[in-house]
Amino acid sequence: MVRGRFRNEADRLIAAVRELNIRWARRALSLWRGDRPATNPEDIYDGFEQILTRDTIFQTSEIRDADARTRIRHGLIDHYLQRKLMPHETEMQAWSRGAAAHVDGEKIYFGEVIPWCQKSSTLAQRQKLQQETGPLCKLLKPFAVNYWHVLLDNLTEELGFDNYIDYCSAKKGIDYHRLYRLAGQLLDQTHDFYKDAMEAWSRDRFDLPLENLSRFDAIYLLSLSQWDRLCPIASPEETLIFFQRWNMDLSGYPGLHLDIRPAAGKSAQAITVMVTIPDEVYILMRPEGGWIDVETLWHELGHGLSAVYTDPVLSAVSRELATAFNLSETYAFFLQRMALSKPVLTSVMGLPETTVETIGYYRQLKDLSVFRRYAAKFRCEYEMFANGNIEDGRPYADAMARHTGFYHQPESHLFDLVPEFYCADYLLGWLGEAVLNDYCVDRFGENGCLQPDMAEWLKAALWRQGNVADIHAFFAQNGIGELTAGPLLRRWQRFSAISPPENVES
Structure with missing residues (x-):
C-alpha cells in the first residue's frame, strides 16, 4: 500500500x-x-x-x-x-x-417538526407553523452563516482547495458538474406528469391547488399517513418476519443492534450508526405509526445489513474509511422500495388488490416527489457554492417551489442544506437502486424478492464487498450494468401512464 x-x-x-x-x-x-x-x-x-x-x-x-x-x-x-x-x-x-414554534398553545421544536407534520397536524396548523418558523430561521441564520464561512475559509486558506465543490469532488470522487446537468435533465423530463399527478393529489386531499401548499404540507402528504388505516401492522417490527424468507434471523447477528421502539428523548430522525464494521452496527428509530415506519425501518436495514455482512477480512480502509455512501444508499433505497412492493404487500402483509394498487400508486408518486426535491436541492446547493453566495435564500425558494410544487421559505435554506452535497449521494443511490432492481427482476423474476436465492446473492456477492470500490466501478465489476438514469426514467414514464386509483379508502 x-x-x-x-x-x-x-x-x-x-x-x-x-x-x-x-x-x-x-x-x-x-x-x-x-x-x-x-x-x-x-x-x-x-x-x-x-x-x-x-x-x-x-x-x-x-x-x-x-x-x-x-x-x-x-x-x-x-x-x-x-x-x-x-x-x-x-x-x-x-x-x-430552544427554538420552537408556537401553534395553538403547543411548542414545536425544530427537531420535532417532521413527525408533528406527519402525524399530529392539520392544514391550518401547518400554515401557522410556516408563519412561526420564518422569524425563527431569521434569528438563527447568522449562526449558520458564520459556521459556513469558517468552514469555507479553512478549506481554501488552510487546506488549499480551490472551492467547496473542489473539496467535495476530491473527497467523494463524484463529477458534480455532470451530475448537475443530469439532475436538470431528469427534472425537465418528469416535470409535466409529476405536476399533473401532484396537482390531482392536492385537490383530492385538500380541495386546494398545489400552489397553495407548503413544504410542511408535503411532509404530511409524503408520509402516506392518509392511508395509515390500511396498514395491517401495529409496529414496524412485525415486518421483520419477512427476513425468514431470506433465511435470516435479525436477532441472531451479534453485530446488528435494533433499537426501534418508542422511548422518551429518542431522536425523531432514524439513523444507522456504524461504530465498527461489521462488528457493531446500530439501527435507531422512533416509530410514529403507519407506512412511514415501515419504509424508514427497511431503509435503515439496507444500511445496516450491508454493513454487518461486510467481509471482516477486508482491510480497515476498505471496511470503515469510505468517503462516499451512495452505494450504501443504493441498498437502503432497494430495501425501502421492496417494503411497499406488490410482492411484499400481497404475500407478506396479505393486503387485497385494491389496497395494493392504492399504496403502490402513491408510493410511486412520493418517490418521484422526493427524488425531485433532492435533485432540486442539489442543483440549488451547487449553484450557491459555485456563485459564492450562501446567504441569499431566494433562489433556493424559487427553484424548490418550481420543481416540487410546494412553497419553501427563503429564510430556511441554510437549515435545509446537508453538508458535502449529500443530496448527490441520494441521487446516485436512487439511480443505483433502479439499475439493481432491473437486474434482479431479470435474474430472479418479478417476485424475486421473496426468494432466498436473491438474498444469498446480495449477501455473498455484493454486501460482502463493503466499500472496496466506488459505485460506478462496483456496478461494472459485478456485471449489474452501467449506472445510468435509464432504468429510473423508464420506471417513472410507466408510472405516468397510470391513473390514480378510484374510490380510495382514506
Whole structure:
C-alpha cells in the first residue's frame, strides 16, 4: 500500500482516524437515544492534537495506493475541520436547541417538526407553523452563516482547495458538474406528469391547488399517513418476519443492534450508526405509526445489513474509511422500495388488490416527489457554492417551489442544506437502486424478492464487498450494468401512464 518507510506512519494514521470515528459514533449513538454522552465534544480530540495538523494531512501524499491515500487524507481532514468548527457548532446548537414554534398553545421544536407534520397536524396548523418558523430561521441564520464561512475559509486558506465543490469532488470522487446537468435533465423530463399527478393529489386531499401548499404540507402528504388505516401492522417490527424468507434471523447477528421502539428523548430522525464494521452496527428509530415506519425501518436495514455482512477480512480502509455512501444508499433505497412492493404487500402483509394498487400508486408518486426535491436541492446547493453566495435564500425558494410544487421559505435554506452535497449521494443511490432492481427482476423474476436465492446473492456477492470500490466501478465489476438514469426514467414514464386509483379508502 505504501513505501516501506511510510508504512508504519500510514498504519498509525488509520488507527487514529478509526479511533476518532468510534468516539464520534458513540457520542452520536448516545445523543440519538436521548442519553447523556460519556464524552464531552472538547475531550474527543485529547491526545490527537499532533496528528490533526496541516503537515500531517499533506504528508499523506506519500501513500502510494490512491484509494487508501484519499480515504486516510479525508478522514484526517474530517476531524481537522470538526475540531476547528466545534466552538461554532456548539454555539449554533445552543441557540437552536430552544427554538420552537408556537401553534395553538403547543411548542414545536425544530427537531420535532417532521413527525408533528406527519402525524399530529392539520392544514391550518401547518400554515401557522410556516408563519412561526420564518422569524425563527431569521434569528438563527447568522449562526449558520458564520459556521459556513469558517468552514469555507479553512478549506481554501488552510487546506488549499480551490472551492467547496473542489473539496467535495476530491473527497467523494463524484463529477458534480455532470451530475448537475443530469439532475436538470431528469427534472425537465418528469416535470409535466409529476405536476399533473401532484396537482390531482392536492385537490383530492385538500380541495386546494398545489400552489397553495407548503413544504410542511408535503411532509404530511409524503408520509402516506392518509392511508395509515390500511396498514395491517401495529409496529414496524412485525415486518421483520419477512427476513425468514431470506433465511435470516435479525436477532441472531451479534453485530446488528435494533433499537426501534418508542422511548422518551429518542431522536425523531432514524439513523444507522456504524461504530465498527461489521462488528457493531446500530439501527435507531422512533416509530410514529403507519407506512412511514415501515419504509424508514427497511431503509435503515439496507444500511445496516450491508454493513454487518461486510467481509471482516477486508482491510480497515476498505471496511470503515469510505468517503462516499451512495452505494450504501443504493441498498437502503432497494430495501425501502421492496417494503411497499406488490410482492411484499400481497404475500407478506396479505393486503387485497385494491389496497395494493392504492399504496403502490402513491408510493410511486412520493418517490418521484422526493427524488425531485433532492435533485432540486442539489442543483440549488451547487449553484450557491459555485456563485459564492450562501446567504441569499431566494433562489433556493424559487427553484424548490418550481420543481416540487410546494412553497419553501427563503429564510430556511441554510437549515435545509446537508453538508458535502449529500443530496448527490441520494441521487446516485436512487439511480443505483433502479439499475439493481432491473437486474434482479431479470435474474430472479418479478417476485424475486421473496426468494432466498436473491438474498444469498446480495449477501455473498455484493454486501460482502463493503466499500472496496466506488459505485460506478462496483456496478461494472459485478456485471449489474452501467449506472445510468435509464432504468429510473423508464420506471417513472410507466408510472405516468397510470391513473390514480378510484374510490380510495382514506
